[in-house]
Amino acid sequence: MKTQRDKIQAFSPDSDIAVLKISGLRTCLKTRKGRLYPVDGVDLEVPRGQIVGLVGESGCGKSMMANSIMGLLPQGGMIEEGSVTFCGQDFLRYSPEQRRQLYGDRITLIFQEPMSSLNPVIRVGKQVTEVLMLHKQMSREEAKHQVIEMFRSVGIPEPERRFSCYPHELSGGLRQRIMISAAMICQPDLLIADEPTTALDVTIEAQILQLMRKLQQEAGTSVLLITHDLGVVAEVCDLVYVMYAGKIVEAADVYELFRNPTHPYTRGLLGSLPNRNIGKRLQSIPGTVPMLAEMPQGCRFAPRCPHAAQACIEQVPAMTEVSQGHLVRCPLIPKEV
């Protein structure tokens, strides 16, 4: 076991290799309705030290993708195709034991609702201490000292007192700070944050986003930030992937995406934001996200797309590069949409 651990730690942390590289990932769910594909051929890359946003509406498969990476698929779920490499090594080939060594240490996860990820009957300090004792082989005393320091740096007031609180004694914002401490205390290479601020009020959300950005810069962690909120993306992300019905439809750096949104879905999402184009009518996207069992042939956005042509219904569009690093999955590109 010791040798496995050494091998995993032998990654070159300062190389240019992307921390996370997903190619052609296809996740299958076996249900009574047959095989469903909530994630269907996703390519995604998280470069070192960057915050990558994955945006989409509910049901587009973004959480399923995080769960595929973290091995948290529900009963009947499996990765059917594709590869996931972590720091250049094929992650899917790892044994469960090898993966467990990475989770919580090199790859960590934050969920939307901290109450459901924290154990309600264990004091929060102990829950974070365990991470250090397990992965860094620290003694309880050393670990406690470091956890209190971490609590202080994530802005938890009176960290010594909070150390021995139970999760229900803390507010939503504080609980999320505890989760962030647990996720960041080992200075991971990759943090996957699944809607980390969705359950929080706007003032607390701004505090948490600022904190994530600060810790990420200090520790050099790469972040995959999953969200439905384009505002959050605009605030903190470097790169953005837009996901719709199990596929990535547009990918670009954040400035490019907001300046030149190209896919009709991305444009629709931006047009739906209530604080843009004040005074004009909101440009809503008609219809809803298709059910997994009723995926349209061809372009999956075609039934809701104002520009849909015959070509969109017939052929599955490929990703096209419209400018340096800006990829779009639309059959009408590069023609003017």
Place this chain on the structure above:
Amino acid sequence: MEREQNVLLRAEHLVKTFPAGRNKVHAISDVDITICRGETLGLVGESGCGKSTLGRLILGLLRPTEGKIWFEGQELTAMSKGEFRKVRRDIQCIFQDPYASLDPRLSIANSIMEPLTINHVGTRQEQQEKVEALLKIVGIPVEYRNRFPHQFSGGQRQRVGIARALALNPKLIVCDEPVSALDVSIQAQVLNLLADLQNQMGLTYLFISHDLNVVQRISNRVCIMYLGQICESGPTEEIFAHPRHPYTHFLLSAVPVTDPEQRQEKELISGELPSPIAPPPGCRFHTRCPYATEVCRTSVPSKTEENGHLFACHHPL
């Protein structure tokens, strides 16, 4: 003067406390509110500030501990149950989660018809016609009338909820977080629908939301709530452009920008909402306010009015 005649609903010195063991939760403390005909009044605040409780007091779902509410000049708080039921037809509500507010065992047509049946409006035939007309108004195909709530998506269910609220031709609709559970593209559909209905039917909305972007878009006037009190109110544009209360200022600056080129270091307020069981004395915001002085800790700020813009602060911005 003109405004006085236009007042649809007015509440003065509303107080609502809930028992909590030996203590009391001060959910609403001395709130005045005026809603004019045909306007949308936005009510914004963080969770736990009492905005939903205020909505429930207006709907008569809760009785105020103190204070009075008038609707079209009649005092709701002094009415008998029977009288109130008649007036209550004019005040309807839309909630956040239509799945929780629609009976899962009633088809949507029956759900929408229920308020008509209860209030004995029209014959069966007329009621059915009304239901069809309502479905058309909210954009649900009439063929779906016999389907059940679980067969619809979240956005469609919210449309059914809206149709049901419209059934009795109300004058005031209390919308409690009507779009918070919806995806942004669906949220835009529902917001457009609410705006259209207001234009067509001259409705008045009390729009309760934690989402400042949504409130800014839909409201004519805004009230900002903090810990059971309204700290600032006034015309939407005025409040968003020139907030006078520090809390409003920090709340607005916390809203994510939707343009990465406008990213900037934010001025954030530290800390979280104090407990409503023991609200801070003086100005309730002083525990988090960077401008707080001794006077803020001891005396409750009175309201200042400037051109319809009201704020309660000792040191306005």
